[in-house]
Amino acid sequence: MTKTDEKFLEDRIGMMETDGWLDLVEDIKNLEESIVNLDSINSEKDLWFIKGQLRLINFIISLETATNLALEELQDGNST
Numbered sequence: 001m002t003k004t005d006e007k008f009l010e011d012r013i014g015m016m017e018t019d020g021w022l023d024l025v026e027d028i029k030n031l032e033e034s035i036v037n038l039d040s041i042n043s044e045k046d047l048w049f050i051k052g053q054l055r056l057i058n059f060i061i062s063l064e065t066a067t068n069l070a071l072e073e074l075q076d077g078n079s080t
Contacts, residue, residue: 006078009071016064025061032057 003011015021032054041047 006071006074009067009074012067013064013071016067028057028060032061 035050035053041050
């Protein structure tokens, strides 16, 4: 069984409304604050590792906004 794009996005929004998701995002925001300290970067390897962490953090933090925008665009496209 395959989901429609709209169902996929609605399910994702439903997941993001759970306490578990909200706790995860809060933990990730706290992690972000701890790794942006430049004093913790001792080498180029550390810099690349932190860059990867920040990309993932930003993806998760922005996922709700991106999902809502995608659902709105999909629904707007379906109503015309």
